[in-house]
Amino acid sequence: MRREDRNRRLGESFRQASRETVVIVIAWLVFLTWTGLVCGLGGRFDPDKPVETVFGMPRWVFFGVVLPWIAACSFTFWFSMIFMKDTDLDPDREDPAEDSSPERP
Amino acid sequence: MSGPNLIAVAAGASSSALVCFLGYVGVVFVIAYLAGRARKGKSFVGEYYLGGRNFGMWAFALTYAATLASGGSFMGFPALIYTHGWVLAWWICGYMMVPLVALSLIAKRINQVGRIAGAITIPELLRKRFDSNGVGNAATVLVVIFTFFYILAQFKAGAAIMATLFGGIPIYQAVVTAVERTTEGWFWIGAADGDYLVCLCFFALAVIAYTAYGGFRAVVWTDVMQGLVMLAGVLILLSLTLSQVGGLENATRQLEKQTPPEFGTAIFSAEAGGGELSLPKGTWVASEDGEIVRLKEAGSVSTEAMPVEVLIITSGEEAGRIAGEVRRDVKARILEREPYKYGAGQEGVYLNAPGPHRTKPEGFLPVLLALSFFAFWNFSGAGQPSYMVRQMAYRDTVVLRRSILFVGVFFTLIYLPLVLIFTSARILLPGMEITPDRIMPEMASLVTSNAGVPWLAGILVAAPFAAVMSSVDSFLLLVSSGVVRDVYQQNVKHDVSEKTIARLSYWTTLCIGVLAVLFVLNPPEFLQTLIVFASGGLGACFLVPVVLALYWRRMTASAAVAGMIIGGTIMLLFYLIGWKVNGEFSAFSPFNIHPFIWASSANLLVLVVITLRGRKPDQELVERYFGT
Numbered sequence: 186m187r188r189e190d191r192n193r194r195l196g197e198s199f200r201q202a203s204r205e206t207v208v209i210v211i212a213w214l215v216f217l218t219w220t221g222l223v224c225g226l227g228g229r230f231d232p233d234k235p236v237e238t239v240f241g242m243p244r245w246v247f248f249g250v251v252l253p254w255i256a257a258c259s260f261t262f263w264f265s266m267i268f269m270k271d272t273d274l275d276p277d278r279e280d281p282a283e284d285s286s287p288e289r290p
Numbered sequence: 291m292s293g294p295n296l297i298a299v300a301a302g303a304s305s306s307a308l309v310c311f312l313g314y315v316g317v318v319f320v321i322a323y324l325a326g327r328a329r330k331g332k333s334f335v336g337e338y339y340l341g342g343r344n345f346g347m348w349a350f351a352l353t354y355a356a357t358l359a360s361g362g363s364f365m366g367f368p369a370l371i372y373t374h375g376w377v378l379a380w381w382i383c384g385y386m387m388v389p390l391v392a393l394s395l396i397a398k399r400i401n402q403v404g405r406i407a408g409a410i411t412i413p414e415l416l417r418k419r420f421d422s423n424g425v426g427n428a429a430t431v432l433v434v435i436f437t438f439f440y441i442l443a444q445f446k447a448g449a450a451i452m453a454t455l456f457g458g459i460p461i462y463q464a465v466v467t468a469v470e471r472t473t474e475g476w477f478w479i480g481a482a483d484g485d486y487l488v489c490l491c492f493f494a495l496a497v498i499a500y501t502a503y504g505g506f507r508a509v510v511w512t513d514v515m516q517g518l519v520m521l522a523g524v525l526i527l528l529s530l531t532l533s534q535v536g537g538l539e540n541a542t543r544q545l546e547k548q549t550p551p552e553f554g555t556a557i558f559s560a561e562a563g564g565g566e567l568s569l570p571k572g573t574w575v576a577s578e579d580g581e582i583v584r585l586k587e588a589g590s591v592s593t594e595a596m597p598v599e600v601l602i603i604t605s606g607e608e609a610g611r612i613a614g615e616v617r618r619d620v621k622a623r624i625l626e627r628e629p630y631k632y633g634a635g636q637e638g639v640y641l642n643a644p645g646p647h648r649t650k651p652e653g654f655l656p657v658l659l660a661l662s663f664f665a666f667w668n669f670s671g672a673g674q675p676s677y678m679v680r681q682m683a684y685r686d687t688v689v690l691r692r693s694i695l696f697v698g699v700f701f702t703l704i705y706l707p708l709v710l711i712f713t714s715a716r717i718l719l720p721g722m723e724i725t726p727d728r729i730m731p732e733m734a735s736l737v738t739s740n741a742g743v744p745w746l747a748g749i750l751v752a753a754p755f756a757a758v759m760s761s762v763d764s765f766l767l768l769v770s771s772g773v774v775r776d777v778y779q780q781n782v783k784h785d786v787s788e789k790t791i792a793r794l795s796y797w798t799t800l801c802i803g804v805l806a807v808l809f810v811l812n813p814p815e816f817l818q819t820l821i822v823f824a825s826g827g828l829g830a831c832f833l834v835p836v837v838l839a840l841y842w843r844r845m846t847a848s849a850a851v852a853g854m855i856i857g858g859t860i861m862l863l864f865y866l867i868g869w870k871v872n873g874e875f876s877a878f879s880p881f882n883i884h885p886f887i888w889a890s891s892a893n894l895l896v897l898v899v900i901t902l903r904g905r906k907p908d909q910e911l912v913e914r915y916f917g918t
Contacts, residue, residue: 192917202399205398213668236546238542265695274402276406
């Protein structure tokens, strides 16, 4: 394989990995904000207020932890099964046709 | 539901549970043997330290998940839930993003760069990425130091789990007594309990032997089994706990009525007068004022008896359930008492944030600390060299994508149930504040005994044991690879035969394990703090330099070295300040922000400034790792 081809393929793969990283960081910020707001505001201790429950757990735990956790799992499914692209991990291999993980359309 | 004392619970772990547990350890050895055979005829270094870079989804996902779920997840974390309540759901919820952040952030690039560089360890990867021995050596030193702390904590956790399981077995008790008699008064070792010493030696022998013999492949294969054991253990424990506590709603409502206990000292007198009585640790006694106390250490009734540390129950709801366990022949006189600094006397405090705390007036988890833990779990996880190494070992990106999803489901089924189980544990097992680190095995023994299936305790206790084993074996190998590959092969002797490397690797793994055991013969306190310190230290050193080394073409070697050293130093400094300020080994968290965040931010700042002020890296090196 020519050096230019090798570098071009590696460059493409690098840019795709960078795009995926940006999406992960944005998603992380969204879930941080969700859990922080709901737990921070809803979970504060007030001795005069009775604790409401949902499915046996405090309401703020359900909406601030369990629900975003389920949403995060759904996002993980979308990211790993749909958004993330397969890449040749060994650009220095002599015969790239042997690659077991070809680029998906 | 009454709360049995420690001895009664330990006795519940029947010999059938012990057989079940020993069977599990036996399977681990068989796997290690098979892994050692599978390595025969292949390149030793690549196989022993990286398993040939050819792991599929089950092996990669489960070794990653099992290593991440350490002894802290099954010992320290349950102890924190038990002590501080539902707020731990918020504390741990960062794990919802761990599969994405810790796996996807660098997994593709690190595997790719690792293959291009032909690197087997993280220091070696950094050394080759920057073509600099200085980077490799600095990384090796930091890996070895912080990982060693982590191993210490895991050894203690492993010994504590075994001690609980074996507690009620007569032969074991005889051995413990003999060891205690022998080691009494010995320097360093004499301070430890006999049961801890016996279990530590057994645990260390098992884990060091299979790791040293089987190498990375054995560690990964055993991780697969251990991951499945953890999952099964947690789900079984969840169903038994919820059925015995009368459902989650009932548990939460009972917990709402609880107020935090107090700690204090007391002396004891016999009701009938006269005579000497010994009071084992964990005994429940009523005070002269009608309160119920539990001994935090062994005490006695005699004219010369010294005051003993006790736990004082403050809520009527708990006192009612404990009443049947209280000794009628002894009365306690409370001499001193210390209420919680946050939450004392307040019902409902276990159901809300920030959660009760014995020493901190702001409670267990103020908002900023919660937010920094969300960052901590994700980014310190991504920054652990032991997990990074695993990301260099998967076969292709199809494996990676499936593994991310698998790990996401795995963590959901582990961490959320743990919160449900151990908030309910306050109802089933009151007074465990005297030894909170033992709550998981005690719960396993209790709920299986109550359900009439005591043998099942063996499998449930195997879950945290598996977590500890799967972490300690990985970290042992990490330190061993640092010494053999990055110190000896890089700096002492380049051209070494495979046979010599093999011999050196076996002996290094063995020696590091033995050295760790010698350190923890006198058990360190604050298990979870030690784990958070060590993992945070590794993350603070490596996360920023490794991520930027993979994604920033411009980054320089001197910036990487400076960043790693600054990150590690600040982490250490903040814990030393915490030790000085709080009087115990704990984090100093200015503005309630975890030291990991401060250390990583400083690391990033220093790294960026030095890179931008330095010379641009060699273009050929950049093209080699980034293409065009």
